[in-house]
Amino acid sequence: MKAADKAKHRTDMISSALRSAILERVLMPGMKLPEDSLGERFGVSRTLIRQSLERLAAEGLVELRRNKGAMVARPSLEEARDLFELRTQIEDLVISRVVKNMSPEILGELEAHLAKEVEAEHASEPISIRLATEFHILLARLAGSPVLLRYVEEIGYRCGLTLSLYARPHSTDCGIQEHRQIIDALAKGDEGTARKLMRHHLTAVADRALFRTEEGGPLLYLDALEPYAKKVRDGGA
Amino acid sequence: MKAADKAKHRTDMISSALRSAILERVLMPGMKLPEDSLGERFGVSRTLIRQSLERLAAEGLVELRRNKGAMVARPSLEEARDLFELRTQIEDLVISRVVKNMSPEILGELEAHLAKEVEAEHASEPISIRLATEFHILLARLAGSPVLLRYVEEIGYRCGLTLSLYARPHSTDCGIQEHRQIIDALAKGDEGTARKLMRHHLTAVADRALFRTEEGGPLLYLDALEPYAKKVRDGGA
DNA sequence: TGTGGCGAAATTGCATGCAATCCTTTATAC
DNA sequence: GTATAAAGGATTGCATGCAATTTCGCCACA
Numbered sequence: 311m312k313a314a315d316k317a318k319h320r321t322d323m324i325s326s327a328l329r330s331a332i333l334e335r336v337l338m339p340g341m342k343l344p345e346d347s348l349g350e351r352f353g354v355s356r357t358l359i360r361q362s363l364e365r366l367a368a369e370g371l372v373e374l375r376r377n378k379g380a381m382v383a384r385p386s387l388e389e390a391r392d393l394f395e396l397r398t399q400i401e402d403l404v405i406s407r408v409v410k411n412m413s414p415e416i417l418g419e420l421e422a423h424l425a426k427e428v429e430a431e432h433a434s435e436p437i438s439i440r441l442a443t444e445f446h447i448l449l450a451r452l453a454g455s456p457v458l459l460r461y462v463e464e465i466g467y468r469c470g471l472t473l474s475l476y477a478r479p480h481s482t483d484c485g486i487q488e489h490r491q492i493i494d495a496l497a498k499g500d501e502g503t504a505r506k507l508m509r510h511h512l513t514a515v516a517d518r519a520l521f522r523t524e525e526g527g528p529l530l531y532l533d534a535l536e537p538y539a540k541k542v543r544d545g546g547a
Numbered sequence: 548m549k550a551a552d553k554a555k556h557r558t559d560m561i562s563s564a565l566r567s568a569i570l571e572r573v574l575m576p577g578m579k580l581p582e583d584s585l586g587e588r589f590g591v592s593r594t595l596i597r598q599s600l601e602r603l604a605a606e607g608l609v610e611l612r613r614n615k616g617a618m619v620a621r622p623s624l625e626e627a628r629d630l631f632e633l634r635t636q637i638e639d640l641v642i643s644r645v646v647k648n649m650s651p652e653i654l655g656e657l658e659a660h661l662a663k664e665v666e667a668e669h670a671s672e673p674i675s676i677r678l679a680t681e682f683h684i685l686l687a688r689l690a691g692s693p694v695l696l697r698y699v700e701e702i703g704y705r706c707g708l709t710l711s712l713y714a715r716p717h718s719t720d721c722g723i724q725e726h727r728q729i730i731d732a733l734a735k736g737d738e739g740t741a742r743k744l745m746r747h748h749l750t751a752v753a754d755r756a757l758f759r760t761e762e763g764g765p766l767l768y769l770d771a772l773e774p775y776a777k778k779v780r781d782g783g784a
Numbered sequence: 785t786g787t788g789g790c791g792a793a794a795t796t797g798c799a800t801g802c803a804a805t806c807c808t809t810t811a812t813a814c
Numbered sequence: 815g816t817a818t819a820a821a822g823g824a825t826t827g828c829a830t831g832c833a834a835t836t837t838c839g840c841c842a843c844a
Contacts, residue, residue: 457702
């Protein structure tokens with residue numbers, strides 16, 4: 311029963327579900343996240359919901375105000391800029407590590423992911439947003455540093471959240487074309503080019519995003535969450 | 548009552564207390580951290596202890612094994628190397644931001660901290676370890692990026708923990724002399740030198756640390772924790 | 785003496801309950 | 815009609831209880 315040790319448990323599943331919902335813009339910034347409603351949805355008690363919310367708050371996806379409950383975070387423009395700036399610098403570190411680790415298997419994983427992106431390109435929007443974020447995360451995993459991976463994940467998620475606040479609804483967010491080029495540069499071991507491309511790629515995303523100042527939005531809590539909750543209740547990942 | 552919104556609450560206080568205890572080597576790597584014992588010590592229920600442990604686990608200071616409770620983390624040598632490598636790269640980012648933000652106030656804060664370090668130099672060892680870590684954290688705060696600050700904190704803490712596993716007991720860990728030089732370089736706006744010094748400083752710490760392979764140690768749980776717990780019970784920071 | 789298994793004690797996983805806090809609505813005064 | 819205040823409802827903060835799991839000591843047995 312050693313393997314069961316690693317079995318994701320309910321808190322993990324709930325956190326993941328909520329995170330996905332946020333990144334796929336089912337839960338929009340500012341929406342309230344009451345413990346009992348969520349608990350009811352997910353078929354667990356407030357205890358586990360609380361844990362999950364706390365975890366997401368640590369990642370910066372959820373704001374947690376004392377005695378006032380949780381809501382999907384609404385990062386300020388300033389925070390967003392900070393985030394995107396840091397992101398380019400952190401992902402620089404990723405690039406140089408991936409170049410060092412480059413191998414056929416790694417290239418294979420990258421290609422496989424890109425294929426998924428291409429396939430999803432014409433599907434529903436939220437999925438392609440998630441895949442785009444996951445491209446960066448995959449790169450970070452291939453960099454071989456667990457801590458770095460965690461940071462890229464976190465920053466990536468938060469940038470994704472930021473995009474749902476500030477980006478135009480139909481911007482592509484992450485050009486598949488650009489991912490393609492980055493992979494090619496990495497394949498050639500051309501760190502300089504890869505780095506430049508990544509930088510350009512990220513600033514492009516940021517530039518497209520960080521200008522709308524549109525305020526507010528619907529603050530009511532949706533039950534479009536149902537599909538996410540169902541997965542958890544059924545024990546899926 | 549707006550200010551009270553920010554009032555640190557019990558979970559924060561407990562986390563801080565435990566973190567300090569770990570960094571000051573009162574809780575050594577591998578020690579068990581049972582919820583009820585801690586709860587009793589700190590005068591709170593297991594709920595809050597649990598939250599705190601979870602938070603520390605997210606920071607990497609505590610290992611949390613399902614159904615088997617929490618213990619102070621025992622980072623492997625490999626993790627430690629990864630950590631120290633990342634640290635130099637992350638603190639590079641800090642340096643260049645601090646140089647950009649440099650001002651008399653900032654210089655003042657740095658000097659003030661150094662003064663504390665000098666003062667504590669001849670006091671008990673644990674305190675000077677903590678102060679040394681906090682030097683890096685202060686720098687990160689002055690870099691002006693909240694996210695970067697969080698990462699530096701986390702990495703700093705984890706490196707501190709690592710040192711208590713692998714470093715020789717009486718190594719100075721962080722040379723005050725070196726902090727002095729870094730401040731001077733920053734004051735002159737000499738980013739290159741500051742960077743080089745910091746890099747050298749960090750690799751020196753890592754080199755001093757990452758060789759002992761000594762195994763084990765006392766696994767029993769101490770109640771040297773009492774002073775830390777008392778602070779929390781009395782509502783102090 | 786060493787090994788395997790069984791049962792009790794300890795410890796965590798999770799749900800629930802109660803008190804404290806905050807938010808909203810209604811009532812009342814000006 | 816506006817503003818203020820108080821009551822009621824909703825929601826979180828925290829403690830406690832019970833079931834499930836693990837750990838450890840004990841004894842049988844080779």
